Amino acid sequence: MIHYTACPFCSDTRIQQKFPVKDYTVTGELFDVYECKACTGAFTQNIPVQAEVGKYYASASYVSHSETKDGLVNKLYHAVRTRTLRKKRKMLQQLTGMDKGSLLDVGCGTGAFLATMLQAGWDATGLEPDETARKNAQELYQVQPLPSLEIFNLPAQQYDAITMWHVLEHVHQLHEYIDQLKKLLKPSGKIIIAVPNYTAADAKHYKAYWAAYDVPRHLYHFSPDSMKNLMELHGMQVLEYKPMWFDSFYVSMLSEQYKNGKGNLIAAFFRGLFSNMNAMGNHKKCSSVIYVIGK
DSSP, X not given: OBOOSSOTTTOOSOEEEEEEEEOTTTTOOEEEEEEETTTOOEXXXXXXXXXXXXXXXXXXXXXXXXXXXXXXXXXXXXXXHHHHHHHHHHHHHHHHTOSSOEEEXXXXXXXXXXXXXXXXXXXXXXXXXXXXXXXXXXXXXXXXXXXXXXXXXXXXXXXXXXXXXXXXXXXXXXXXXXXXHHHHEEEEEEEEEEEXXXXXXXXXXXXXXXXXXXXXXXXXXXXXXXXXXXXHHTTOEEEEEEEOHHXXXXXXXXXXXXXXXXXXXXXXXXXXXXXXXXXXXXXXXXXXXXXXXXX
16 A cells, blocks of 8 residues: 655645545545645545556456446447547647657557557557456457556657557556656657546536546546646646547546436536536646647
C-alpha cells in the first residue's frame, strides 16, 4: 500500500481529503481521494503497489482490456469509437504537420488506435502492461504491443508523436514516465495526453459517484492547472487544450448507474450536454481534456 504524506504531483504537504470513493468495477472497496491545495492535483490515497494492482483490473467489464460489448454503455462506447479513432488520427496528423511519421502509443490496450495509425502508414509502436490486452491486440488487430516497461529501453529522440489516451492516470512511476517521454520525443515532436478532468461540471455534479475517479485504477485525478504545473516541472509546456466531447456522456451514464443503481439515459444525456455546453468557450472545462505538450 502507498500512503502519501505529500502531493505526488508537486511534493507540497498541503493535502486534504475530498471524500471516499467506491471501486464500482471490481472489489467494492472504498478509497479516499485527496486534493493538493498548492497545485490542485488530486490523487487516490492508500493505493496498491504496482505489483498488487492487477487484481483491480480483473473484470470482464473493463472495456479497454477486454473489448467487451456487454451492457448498453459498452455498446454505445463501441458505436462511437470508430468515429473517434478517425478523429484522433486526423488530430495527430494536424498537430505534427505530417501525414506519416513515427508514433509511440503508451498504454495501447487492445490496439485499436495503434492499428488505425499503422493502416495510415505510420511507423507505430505500442506499449501495454496487461498481458491479456496484448494477446487481444494480436488476435483482434494483428498488432504486437510491447510490455510497458520497454519504454525505458527505447532509443532517445525517436518519435514524432507520443500518445497516452487515458493512461497517465494509471501510471505508478509518474515522474519517471514523464522524463522518459521527454527523452523519447524528437525536438519538434508532440506528446498528446488525454485524461479526465475532475474540475469539470459533470464531476462537480456527481461528486464521489463520478465514474472517472475509477479508484484505485486511477491513481491521479488531473485538473488543467495540475497538468500545466507538472509539465513545467519537467521542462515542457502545454501548447493546446482540446476537448473530448463524448466522454461527458459516457462518464455520466456510468455515474448514473453508480449513484442510482440503474442507468438513466435521459438524465445522463442532459448532464453530459450541460457539461459540454459549460466547456464550449473553454476546453479546460471539458469532462476529459486532451493536452498537447511540447519541449
